[in-house]
Amino acid sequence: MRLDEYVDDLDRDESVELRKLAEEKSYAVTEFVDDARTRFDETLSDETLVGSTAPSVFVGRSSYPRVFAGLLSPVGDEDDAADYATTGEWYRHGYGIEDVFRRRTGLLNSTRRSNVDVYDVWDGFVGTQREVAIADRPVDIELGLDGRPGFDLDGTLEDIAAPRGPRISADSARVTENPSVPRAIEKTLSDDDWRAEGAMTYLYRRGFDVYQINNVLSVGALGQGEHRRLVPTRWSITAVDDTIGQYLRGTxxxxxxxxxxxxxxxxxxxxxxxxxxxxxxxxxxxxxxxxxxxxxxxxxxxxxxxxxxxxxxxxxxxxxxxxxxxxxxxxxxxxxxxxxxxxxxxxxxxxxxxxxxxxxxxxxxxxxxxxxxxxxxxxxxxxxxxxxxxxxxxxxxxxxxxxxxxxxxxxxxxxxxxxxxxxxxx
Structure with a gap:
């Protein structure tokens, strides 16, 4: 097919009414947050969340190098926890903006303030976060929460790389199962002399997509020993895309x-x-x-x-x-x-x-x-x-x-x- 014929087939349906930013934002965010609040109220009967399943992690960038390390876990939909993790599957399922909001606002972000220097930290909250990040599937956890989750939507759009659910401080966190860790990730973890760029490329060449590599990098589990640090999620996403891009350019x-x-x-x-x-x-x-x-x-x-x-x-x-x-x-x-x-x-x-x-x-x-x-x-x-x-x-x-x-x-x-x-x- 010729290009001019191709583009002629792409005319927009002018009868479709374009959604307006203010109207949609006000309606959709309120709806999804209200649904999340109801689900959490029904599930969190006290300050301990037992039997939750964490598919992903989050590291904030505010106040770096003292950042918020977070565990992301759905409440009330643990059986479908994997569907709450951002991956290419969302695109293949054809999810729209509303679908993303529903999943992101349904994730409880349990956080603890932590210094980014976590080279040899494998216990406590950061240790649990690392175990979740390196596992090959969502991990069952138990959280000790400090109060009730907040549902405020403070902050500018510039501060939000993607919509997120409520955040709550966690007194404790522990894994209640033995996570399955891929051998390739175990190899990168055990080599303290391996630069992060080389470890990322190694994992990519062995079939790991950038989403999982980003999680492992974000929790400070890649790189030379003395340089291993928590990496804010927003930064680690770009770092992985850039590093793998440079590797591919070399090929x-x-x-x-x-x-x-x-x-x-x-x-x-x-x-x-x-x-x-x-x-x-x-x-x-x-x-x-x-x-x-x-x-x-x-x-x-x-x-x-x-x-x-x-x-x-x-x-x-x-x-x-x-x-x-x-x-x-x-x-x-x-x-x-x-x-x-x-x-x-x-x-x-x-x-x-x-x-x-x-x-x-x-x-x-x-x-x-x-x-x-x-x-x-x-x-x-x-x-x-x-x-x-x-x-x-x-x-x-x-x-x-x-x-x-x-x-x-x-x-x-x-x-x-x-x-x-x-x-x-x-």
């Missing part, structure tokens, strides 16, 4: 280039993604277009917000300036596809966050959307210039706006021959 350094321009598309949770790969040595750019009324640009009467970050063949030397963790999540999905095909390319990704994206769910939805897109059958364009020209009418910006913001699009005019089409497999 394609000497690979042949793709020989034609390919385009993929994905649409999820009010986010629209376009991935354009064109012949040449590795290069990557992410453009984010955030519509007025979307979660990170909430004024419905404001202007479209544009952000961009990029890298060349040698990668980046510092953290991105504008697109934050979205950059590393999107880049990972692209690099996984190229590494699997043993090819390299110049890759241009556009993310359009429409005003249907009314609440933050985390960068996992970006990672999984890109992964899913590039696993599908691409559409072939005549050239990079031709692909961008076809896509611009689908975007809320002009070619001139895109050229001013995008390094790759600005380079179209410099040497069109560099973006010629070919024939052959990607």
């Amino acid at each position: 394609i350094r000497n690979a042949s280039s793709i020989d034609r321009t390919l385009v993929w598309h994905a649409d999820y949770m009010g986010n629209e993604y376009w991935v354009v790969a064109t012949p040449g040595e590795w290069e990557f750019e992410l453009i984010e277009l955030k519509a007025p009324g979307s979660i990170w640009n909430p004024d419905p009467n404001g202007r479209l917000y544009m952000a961009a970050d990029s890298e060349g063949y040698e990668g980046r030397r510092g953290y991105v300036e504008e697109t934050s963790g979205a950059y590393y999540a999107a880049r990972l999905g692209v690099l996984e596809a190229l590494s699997e095909r043993d090819r390299q390319a110049k890759v241009f990704v556009v993310r359009h966050a429409t005003n249907e994206y009314w609440a933050p769910v985390g960068v996992w939805q970006i990672r999984e959307s890109i992964r899913d897109a590039v696993e599908g059958e691409p559409v072939v364009a005549e050239s990079f210039h031709g692909a961008v020209s076809e896509l611009v009418p689908r975007l809320p910006v002009s070619m001139a706006d895109l050229r001013r913001k995008s390094t790759m699009v600005a380079g179209i005019q410099s040497d069109l021959s560099a973006f010629g089409a070919g024939v052959g497999d990607p």
Whole structure:
């Protein structure tokens, strides 16, 4: 199918009423929090929670290096605890924003303040948190709670990487079963001389997805002994995406280039993604277009917000300036596809966050959307210039706006021959 025919099939249904940020946020958050409060009131008869099952952990970043270490556990739905952990399964199940809110607000975050230096800590609350993080399935725990959980929604959207449930201080925590720990994770734990980057890559090569690696890194269970620390969850997610991305970039350094321009598309949770790969040595750019009324640009009467970050063949030397963790999540999905095909390319990704994206769910939805897109059958364009020209009418910006913001699009005019089409497999 030709690209122009493909995009013509993607016209939006104009009869669908777009949800407004303020209305949806007020309604949905209140509904889910009320449901969670009722469930906790029915389950927590005293200050001990016995028989809970923890599928995941959380480490806060406030007041670093004295942070809140947390155990995340559903209350009243222990049999389905695994479904409360953020993984790619949420995307494969087609969960929407409401589904994510329901699961996140249903997780009790039992916390203790801890110093991040926990190199040899395997007892107490942090020890329990570590056992939960390294296990290959949700772990049964017993919690001694200090009071009742709080259900306030204080804090700005900027402070919330994804919606979360109530938090409560925990006096104690212990595992009530023998966790099953994968042998590969046991190997990384036992080697105090192994740098964290190498340990993460080792686990990834042995089939562990970034979600489980992130948990293990977050609880300070990776890296050289004296450097093992709790890593705030928000930081560890990006650190894992970046580290695995750099490893994958290394696998394609000497690979042949793709020989034609390919385009993929994905649409999820009010986010629209376009991935354009064109012949040449590795290069990557992410453009984010955030519509007025979307979660990170909430004024419905404001202007479209544009952000961009990029890298060349040698990668980046510092953290991105504008697109934050979205950059590393999107880049990972692209690099996984190229590494699997043993090819390299110049890759241009556009993310359009429409005003249907009314609440933050985390960068996992970006990672999984890109992964899913590039696993599908691409559409072939005549050239990079031709692909961008076809896509611009689908975007809320002009070619001139895109050229001013995008390094790759600005380079179209410099040497069109560099973006010629070919024939052959990607």
